[in-house]
Amino acid sequence: MLNELGHFALILALAVAIVQTVVPLIGAHRRWPGWMAVAEPAANAQFLLIAFSFAALTHAFVTSDFSLRLVMQNSHSLKPMLYKITGVWGNHEGSMLLWVLIVALFGASAAWFGGALPSTLKARVIAVQGAIGVAFLAFLIFTSNPFLRLAEPPLDGNDLNPLLQDPGLAFHPPFLYLGYVGLSMAFSFAVAALIEGRVDAAWGRWVRPWTLAAWVFLTIGIALGSWWAYYELGWGGFWFWDPVENASFMPWLIAAALLHSAIVVEKRESLKSWTILLAIVAFGFSLIGAFITRSGIITSVHAFATDPERGVFLLWITAIFMGGALTLFAARAEALSSRGVFSLVSRESMLVLNNILLAVAAFVVFVGTIWPLISELAFDRKLSVGEPFFNMAFTPFFVGLGLALPVGAMMAWKRAKLGRVMRQLMPAMILAVAVLALVFALQTGRSALGPIGLMLGTWLVAGAATDLWARTGRSGAGRLLRLPRNDYGRVTAHAGLGVTVAGIAAMLAWQSEDIRVMQEGDSLTLAGYDITLDSVERIQGPNYISTTGHVTLSRNGREIGQLNPEKRFYPVARMPTTEAGIDNGIMRDVYVVIGDPQDAGGWAFRSYVKPLANWIWGGAILMAIGGALSLSDRRYRVAAGARRTPTPNKGQGVPAE
Template identity: 55%
Template sequence: MIAEAGHYALVLALGLALIQATVPVLGARLRDPALMNVARSAALAQLLFVGLSFTALVFLHVTSDFSVANVFENSHSMKPLLYKITGVWGNHEGSMLLWVSILALFGGLVAAFGNNLPLSLRAHVLAVQAWVATAFYLFILITSNPFLRLDDPPIEGRDLNPVLQDIGLAVHPPMLYLGYVGFSISFSFAIAALIEGRVDAAWARWVRPWTLVAWIFLTLGIAMGSYWAYYELGWGGWWFWDPVENASLMPWLAGTALLHSAVVMEKRNALKVWTILLSILTFSLSLLGTFLVRSGVLTSVHAFATDPTRGVFILLILCIFIGGSLSLYASRASSLKQGGLFAPISREGALVLNNLFLTTACATVFIGTLYPLALEVLTGDKISVGAPFFNLTFGPLFVPLLLAVPFGPLLAWKRGDLAGAAQRLIAAGVAALIAMALLWSFVHGGSTLAPLAIGLAVFVIAGAGVDLVERIGLFRNPLGIVWRRARGLPRSTWGTAFAHAGVGVALIGIVCETTWNSEYIGTMSAGQSAKLAGYELKLDGLQSRQGPNFRELLAQFTVTEAGRPIGVMNPSKRSFAARGSSTSEAALLTRGVSQLYVSLGEPAADGGIAVRIYHKPMVLLIWFGPLLMAFGGLLSLSDRRLRVGAPKPARQARGLQAAE
């Protein structure tokens, strides 16, 4: 009964989405406030019913109702409760239901908190959201129904893919989807603006918080996915340039460009056409990522679907929304009035340069990801585009971008002083030179470019500090005045500094891990030791034990440094009988921001076992950087200007808008 109720709720959500997609548009055409207000009620009701549908699927998984095909294929009665819940989105059907639930959530949030929006704009925004929702409701109901019953219910389920039975899965997909789907609001605002033919600074003020929310969640989702792959897959890497990893990186790059472009539009009423285009492209890249994961064109640990019917359906959705939105953009963009002018050397100019490098980097990832797929479709030839291509194209684009990052906040709007900004950044440059000199003097081995890259990272971090120092007058004013100025600074200023510093922190982690990473790979038996990077790891022994739904071979390593014990590490191999597969559970020992990493391979005939041991210097900075970026985004989001949004129109003005 629960499955039928969940299915029925999903059908009702589709009906409400159809109402939300049509009635408000008709109301805007007829200038009828009552019809336009239908969008708000329909969006909230749609959120309620899709929420009920998602809750029903969670209940079916928790209670192990194996009469439902989705539960049978992806659950097991002995699976821990946490993984029963997270297993809901560890498969194609459940993850798509999560996708539309988040889409409805964002639409409901606009409906609930968008009272200061002009009535017609809110109606069009919610209508566009409903168009997207309608397409995906149809996709789920026609090709991916999560509530299908089995005629002959089995006693036990097939269990979830073992590599997905991890706490990281509880965080990574929802975070990623909140980012992916969150950009739908920016898309809806852009399409609504094109329909109405009215784009101004107030529009940028309205769209910026939603874009920032999506960007924060996508940043956290990518970071969590990277860390999950690092410790769960047992290979010791944190980024593989997997096409599905790239599918999340592309909307992040475009979304970062969109955030900076929206700032220019809000402050100077400029870059209107470009900002609208970025809003469309960012969500289009999110849809593309959905297609890559769900279509079956890729084989990846992230990919779910292999049914070509689903791929064709999603491809049709892509063509309709991406093609339709770009066609509307091409027909309406020329009618949008251009905003204020600015000199090339200005804060606007710096943000334009930022956009240029970010979108070019996004284009290189796009080409490297899709070119092999296109070539295979056209010629049947299979080629692989891997890390060497992306490192040679993506990396060099970020060098000039990072050099320019500290200059942007120090330049004035409209016309800036480049020499003055450079003079204020002398201290940051000196800090970078000192860091490079120390590395060249005391660190040996690795690429000669590594100290330069770390010097660049230090320049970015110190440059973010220089901006704050300049604004609060540190070293020039008494501490009381400095404190008052620091408290009076807009939170968005603090947020910008933290986000920029986060980029530098992540770069230090990336360079250190890839340059000075050391490894030991071999077969070890009980009592044997391995030495690595000043540490000695002794294999004390192996033991077998039974887990909830797996059997585990557990190893114990005693770790010493200069003869002093510092910890015990317990990597394991898990065998899942229901799935007939096994996983390697890596053991991590954290020392500051560096880590020792041990994973097990296959047992040897003589009683030993294959072992991979890595020392990864400064590796945790790779993920501390995105956390710092997300924290900066949260600070900016808490800024009063973004919390308040655009001013609420006066009653008389609202009456005139409704009568227009």
């Protein structure tokens, strides 16, 4: 009965979403307060209905209700409770239900926290968010119903994909979806502003916290996925330039550009057209990501569905929303004229440069991701675009961004003096160059990637510290505690980027690797570490069988730790997985993997020493903390300061209420 109620709640949510879309838009156009007021209760009702439906599906997974086809295909009675719950979104239908739940959550959040928004803008934002809900609820109900019943339920299920039965990947999709779908709010604000015919400083302030929240969630989601790939897949890497990885990275890049561009709109009322376009494109890349993972055009552990019919439906959703928004953008171009003027040497100019580099970097990733598909469809040629292309094409733009970031952060608005800024940054520059020279002197016969990466990371971290200190003025350390949280958030995020860059460079440049067959009792020496395979045993897990190696790690005759790499086999799914044994450290990871038994005896055994590996995810954590600090600043909370009614430009359309 609960399953039927969950299904009915989804259908009712679709009807409510249609009302949420149509009635407030008409009310805002006609200036009918009663019709505009429908937006808030409709958004709340849609969220509550979808939340009930999601709870009903979760209950089915927790209780192992195999009368639901989705539970049968993605769960098992012996599965640990954590993975029963995460099995809800570890499949196509359940993940789409999570998607529409988050769409409704953001729509309801606009109702809860948008009290200071002009009534017409608020109604239109919630209505556009409702339209997104209509599209994806229709997709869910008509092509991906999670509540389909089985006429003859089996005694047990087929189990969840073993690769997804991991704590890191359990929390990766919710954070990723909060980022993906969170960008729908920036899209809704952009479309609502285009309908009204006005983009001003207040709009820039309203859209920033929503974009910032989405960017923070996306940062956490990408970092969790990268961390999972590092320790779970056993290949020793953290990023493969997989099409689905790229599908999350492209919105992250565009959202970062949108955050910086919105600052210019807020402070100087410039870059209006560009900011609106970024808001549309950021959500557009999220839709493209949904299409890539659910259309069957790729084969990946990240891919949820292989049904082309679903892919066509998603393609229509993308075309309608992107095409409609871009058409409206073209029609309203005259209303997006900028007021502010600025010199070539100014913070505005540096933010423009920042935007260009981020946008071009995202375009490079997009071309590399989509080109094999275009080549196969248009030219009937199978091509593979991998790591070498992305490293060569993407890296120069990101290096340029890293070099420009500390300089731009310290420039004055409208007109700045480059010499003065560079004098302030001179200690940071000297430190970065010193690190470059030192690393070059210490390494022999290696590539320039490591020294340049550490130099760039040092430049970003030291530049962020210099930026923070410069804002204290003559007050010195006493003013540090009185600085706005937004300042702390910005420098923390910039420093986090520097830490990540240094970690990536060091790991790629200086990693040591050894691959061999090892017997019990064998030892090897790698980068000064002694690694001994003491024994191998077979262990029965809750729903898997594990071949577990017991490894002793020592250095200079002193034991450092015990590692337990595993090769697991899941009998129900008939799939193996790899669990790496990792000795984590601030300056390095020692990483070992046990493979299959060999015909001549022994086991395949891989070992790595990875310098600064944890800096990659430590930097991502710092970036997320920086975003959260900025979001907590009272000046940039949702609709803060929005009660100030700006004076519209001549010909800008209807003024705000």
